[in-house]
Amino acid sequence: MLLIPCPWCGERDEPEFHHGGEAHIERPLEPDQLTDEEWAEYMFMRTNPKGVFLERWVHQSGCRRWFNLARNTATNEIIGAYKMGEKPPTSTIANKQKTATVSNKKPKGVR
């Protein structure tokens, strides 16, 4: 079971939370301009790295707020939580990433 650091409530057990998938997927600004390929990328394609993953969680049975988490999917090690709208803790991640394995590159696109 994961021990997840909610930015508002501190560390709590995983069953209090709900996973919200990959973080930082931006809604298309001009949806009517998008090609089918761009829609597919936005709707369905996912970065699914074996290594550091930026993901969203909601503290469902707690403060009910959404936040982001940087976590290593190869080890489940939690690198850090950060609030919605904040930038990921890149320097900590960069240090950890050295030990992580292959990660899935995001192409330039609608994100």
Added chain:
Amino acid sequence: MKKYSIFSLARNAFKFHQDWEKAWRSPEPKKNYDAIIVGGGGHGLATAYYLAKEHGITNVAVIEKGWLGGGNTGRNTTIIRSNYLWDESARMYEKSLQLYEGLSQDLNYNIMLSQRGVLNLAHNLQDIRELKRRVNAIKLNGIDSEFLTPEQIKSIVPMINISPSIRYPVLGASIQRRGGVARHDAVAWGYARAADARGVDIIQQCEVTGIIRDGGRVTGVETTRGVINAPKVAIVTAGHSSVLAAMADVRLPISSFPLQAMVTEPVKPILNSVVMSNAVHCYISQSDKGELVLGAGIDGYNSYTQRGSLHIVEEQLAAVCLLFPIFSRLRIMRKWGGIVDTCPDASPIVSKTHVDGLYINGGWGTGGFKGTPASGWTFAHTIARDEPHALNAPFTLDRFTSGSLIDEHGAAAVAH
């Protein structure tokens, strides 16, 4: 390959079983092949077998980073059924079940297919309506399916609790009598032996670390045992589909989650069919060794750790004890996890990619063991002809651009 038979068994018994020939060779990898299959699970080995058998392509290597079937093939709860809702899935999984029905003969290897019937339980009125609708849809596709009352369920599964006063009462079930279980290792080993006999090189302890391309074409793979060339490379690495695809800059709609299963201490025969429930989430059967085989739900977050959280196991065991109070006395012997690659529509991908000569088969999620034969059969066709077979044409990557998803999420009576 020496044929297994009652006579070879007797002959070898006299020699104290010291004389069996190896089931497959373990050759050094060659420099060049006509096709490389990455991943030595059931799906990869079936692909190699049907490439050789159906398409005469035998200069093939199966490259496995660990040992054969050490991924999800050897970790799954082996439920086989073809009672899917949508036509595309029904055709695919029914083809698979039909191939399973002849597989022991075809491979000359006993895969211990046991068509003991698979029941899916209903716990409320909506479940009943949904299951009845499903039973009818499945029948329209020519696949066997029936609806059972609680009393009929009880006559098949005497140990089940059909008291109307429990928290999630058993109000009915659908049954596919041709459904059942098979021996997972035997499926991998049987395909491996038969593929090897047709000339396929099976290379274990060899990890693919890169996919080599020249322009838009694939030319081979980098491995921990050096570069191996082939004009066709097929990725069949459940649990690592995204990792392998990323090596060739192919984007997939896949997320990877842990899925757990466990077995109890062995007991005498007590459960002679497979019982599954979506609502309380449990699926249970008894192995030939006597262990009860129990499967849990997936953990809710992406992970490659092959282990899951304990509260998932707790939920699943609560469901088992609700339906079978007598099983609360059993002890769990082993528990493990596998990594399942899931697509947004809970249907698999058996497809070409935008890289010429690169093929991908993955996203079978929590239910691909039953799909093993048809997966290999259609994937072999896709690789040999460079175009999908009619059965897997709806299951290509294009569906995520065209929007014609095969939405089995919730449509599969249960997930496995």
